[in-house]
Amino acid sequence: MNKVYILGGAQTDFERNWTKEGKGMIALLKEVMADGLKEAGLTFDGVKKLNEENRVACFVGNFIAEKYTDQGHLGAFLTEVNPAFYGVPSARYEAACASSSVAIDAAQTKIKSEDYDIAIVVGWELMKTVESHIGGDYLGRAAYYEKEGKGIDLPFPKLFGKLADETLKKYPELDEKRYMNALANISVINYTNAKRNPLAQTRKWFMSYEQAKTRDTETNPLVGGRLGISDCSQVTDGAAVVVLASEKYIEGHGIKNKPIIKGYGHRTAPMLFDKKMADNERSEYVLPWTRQTVLDAYRRSGLTVDDIDVFETHDCFTSSEYAAISAFGLTEPGKEYEAVESGLIAFNGGKPINPSGGLIGCGHPVGASGARMLLDLYKQVTGTAGGYQVKNVKNGIMLNIGGSATTNYVFVVGKE
């Protein structure tokens, strides 16, 4: 099968509040598309040319623009961004916070099948168009809204607070304080990493271990069960573009040293959180389908955790990053705190997670996060991550989840 190369891409500055700038989705998409194509060595004229031969397509990842910006039909919307997209096949893909990962998957499939030579993936979300509790209610639609979202204030923090409870329940030998301090540490690592990322939302914010582990205070209120605001990812406006290319395109254009997507995993866990937990009784893992997704990606790429030099994970809450540690295979299930306490997952550790700052530090424009992670893996593997470059990266892995770890997506990116 055809190899899938990553040519590059761009993300917007996640610190920006587009509503405050008086700009909407059209400005967001114009900017990120112009930057993304440029970074990938493409032009709008080039797209036009490729389209004459039907060799290019667009894949739009977005969760819920219908609510945030009153707009649907988002694949077609790209024609408003630039006339170069007239006639270019384009559709929107949705799987809650894993929306742009589905878009990436569709894109890589079309490259592998040799239908297209260039696949432009753009993930985006504008979340600051509404006040945070209204936005929180919108996000409830990533769960079973009728049963888990409707009428509940901030449903997702509560679901991931429950994940924390379930983790403690599943591993009775796990000391609660040790667990909560590990979560605080995860938060601090992400905030600290974000300081090195010039496009991270929280790059100027203050966070310390002391602040993160002291929950239920005025500045660190509880938002979901035992989780405080410091355990929580951000409400973010942003977009990310990644451009994938076929072998034929790479060879035809004499392009060298671009990474490839080595493998992927895609699994869907039961939608309802309680069913998800009931389902994990058969497994040592609190999120068995998340673990399975990682295993699938390792199998498809022919790699193991030992081959992975950098990790980007879905830390929508510290409790989800905690579960991801064993899902990646960095520790035994139930022993995730070891990787936190030993510094293994810190920026200078042997297996750094989220050098970008992740969803907590870099920000979480939900429909963009998958594309942003893939872009960060591209940067790490090509040595272009600047201030947050991890040394000697050959392979990287990303985990992007939708809902309460319902849709699970993993991609492995590496040097050929």
Added chain:
Amino acid sequence: MMNIKTVSVIGVTGTMGANIAGIFASFGNAKVYCIGRNIDKVRKTIPRIVKSVKADAISKNLIPADFSMLEDCVRESDLVFESSKEDIGVKIEIAKRVGATLQPHAISGTGSSGLSITKIAEYYPEELRGHFFGIHMFNPPYTLPLCELTPTAYSDSKTKEELKEYLNIKLIRTVVEVKDSPAFLGNRIGFQFINEALQYAEKYKDNGGIDYIDALLGPFTGRTMAPLTTSDFVGLDVHRAIVENIYENTKDYVHDTFILPAFVQKLVESGKLGRKSGAGLYQLIKYENGLKRQTVYDINTGLYRDLIPYAFPFADKMKRGIAEGDYDKAFERLVNNHSQEAEICLSFLLKYIIYSLYATEEVGYDVTAADDVMATGFNWCPPLALFEALSTVTDVRTLIHERLPDICQKIDVDHYLADVKPSKYDYRLYFKSGRKSL
């Protein structure tokens, strides 16, 4: 990295003092002696400090103290930061007291926004002068990371480099080294712009004056807040102190633009200092039923009146372009529209570019200094990025010669333009439409 474990902030009840104490206590994780004249007032300030960095965890780092304890605090400190009233007499008195007890290894800094750092340095004992600097931050420092660092002729260069590193890495500041020149760099450039805008408000008072000028230089021209609104926010008394200081102590080609307009003088004298005193250039009237009405000072009548809903075709077009991400269309409109309003607007932007380059040469060390100070201290589209923005539609050098013939006669504009280089700041995020997004 410098090991700053204990800090004394003198004058902590002021806005800047409080916010800076928050920066040392949070990012710096230092024990901070919060020194004020009245300890009860200091105690009441502590929650404000905690709030400024949104972290209860720092409260254990904040220790209230009053002036009688100053020597004890200083003796224990690795860094002493004076943030007292902008009065040279007061600062000298404090310098003498600090200098008498400061440890030999410790750093001492003043937050003065424009007084002579060298003069204050001279009140320190000779052996301590090498460790004294101007450390000027902007308000609020949590969101505006600019820190202008001013060494003096006495400063020890190794200490300076270490302090720079500490401010930059540990305190997450954008550090710009500037010369000991009145108001330093950011305020020199920013208040030149703002004060000239005030002069224009007087000049065009028959067109509406204050709100007329603000409507021409609003967020769609590359800033969060229109310039006269900014002055109202900063406080007209503070504004006056800054421009008077520059006017008295510098002499450059825009010298006259630092003269405070008579109407502002009048407002200050009648206690109308801006937002903090309830009225100034603007007055927000609050009714008992919760409704609010924004009014503006009418220079002709001396009364507050409703804002005029100006609709300038060039500005509307620009806002529409910006809202849709078509920045080039916005700039094209600005450059090609020859209404009085568009010409005033463009001339301000071009003058800002030139004056920034000029002032940087005089006060800074590198052309990028102007970009750093304006982006991170004012949140304005910085001059090099603005140059880049306008260059997408026109040759800016030619435009400057066309539109600013007087300035081109006064200074060698091409000499300054020769320094222009690509900006590290993205101009797009500074241009705001001021409209509700789509």
